[in-house]
Amino acid sequence: MSGAAFEETLFHRVRPSGRLVGAIPLGALAAAALAGYLLWNAIPVAVGFCVLPLLVWLFGQPRLLLLLLGLSVPITYSLTAGTSQVNVAPSDLLLVLAGALIVVHAVTHRTSVLRGSLRPVKYPVVQYSALLLLLTFVHFSSKDVLQTAQRFELFLLPLVIGAFAATTRRENALLVGYLISTTVLALVWPFANVLGQKNPVGQMIANAILLLVAVPDLRRYAMTAFVLVPGLILTGSRGAIGAAVVGVIAVLALQESRMRPLLTRVVVVASLALTTYAMLPVTLQDRLTTLSPGKGSQGAYALAIRRQYAADARQLIKNHPFLGVGVGNYETGSPADLTATTDPHDVLLLEAAEGGYAFAASFIALIAMTVIAVWRMKSLRLAPAAVGVLAATCVHGLVDVYWVRGTPLLGWLLVGMACGELARVQRGRSVDAVD
Secondary structure, eight states: OOHHHHHIIIIISOOOOHHHHHHHHHHHHHHHHHHHHHHHHOHHHHHHHHHHHHHHHHTTOHHHHHHHHHHHTTOOOOTTTTTSSSOOOHHHHHHHHHHHHHHHHHHHHTSOTTTTTTGGGHHHHHHHHHHHHHHHHHTOSHHHHHHHHHHHHHHHHHHHHHHHHHHTTOHHHHHHHHHHHHHHHHHHGGGOGGGOOHHHHHHHHHHHHHHHHHOGGGGGGGGGHHHHHHHHHHHTOHHHHHHHHHHHHHHHHHOOSOHHHHHHHHHHHHHHHHHHHHTSOHHHHHHHHOOSOSSSSHHHHHHHHHHHHHHHHHHHHHHSTTTOSOTTOOOBSOGGGTOOBSOOSOHHHHHHHHHHHHHHHHHHHHHHHHHHHHHTTTTSSSHHHHHHHHHHHHHHHTTSOOSSTTTTHHHHHHHHHHHHHHHHHHHHHHHHHHO
């Protein structure tokens, strides 16, 4: 059943009686009174009470919900900063809401539009998920459970939501929302760094550039490149810039047709990047071109700190080579020399520290097998973007934080979309064959 039919079934076939309609004003008045009382006594409860009707309404607007999800992904601010064991960004809430929508859709229709959609990536996802759950039982605590749940939310839930968006032909709403939000972020961030740390912000912008390059449907938004490309350079994130280059190469490698328009887009992006670099202050140019650790500049000192992060991580892995310390329990370094951290800024070292060498190997298998699976779909519209963004975020994750709010979401959403697009095409062919 189509998404439009779902909305009709879920919301419009139930006609309220006249008595119920007449009670609406009284109900609204009572709700307002209760909200006022809660606001006076407990602001968080009041906010939740007032937002709840909006969330219920969003269940009947899947396209709008996906648009809001796309808009929220680049917002990395945690709503629970300093008050919880896990960080919760706006995208986390919308991911959970979208997941609930998919569950409701499956229950009300006694079937799921996702049936078989994620089969191409079944093996890599299952093997990593199994080890993730095993680690939770080995290192069992409330913190481990919460951190494991969030890890699933950062890769498995986006896969499911992406597949749902593509099978119901709503994927463009999410991608456009992401592109719009990231363009605003690229425009504002140089003047308001409080919107996020440069490395995740840089990767968000790099991913948006890859969408412009890889997805032909987004060519009407091509002018955003004049904001995104300078915005990426101005973040000063060497990892994000390098990741964008890797992503573009991956997109070019997967492109089977229409190579000339793609090359034109790549040339435009490269020209904008070089022009922006030439106009940068010398200090920022030096930072971008500094690749050796040391103490002579800010860029060199940052690399020196990363080297110490890696050394501390290897020592921790040596002490816990088989079962690690558990997901979310990584902590090394000393505040005295500014090396205290909860992430070694290398996703492979983090995986090995959290769950041992087997867990690191499982993560490598997750990425490699997923890339191979999507590579086989390269004739599909979204496959190049999926491989490009997934590869870019993983490459950046080798020199920075990977499992963090927002960063891995778009890559896994796109992988889910590619799988959903394949399922949609195959179902169309089977219908044609029957006809």
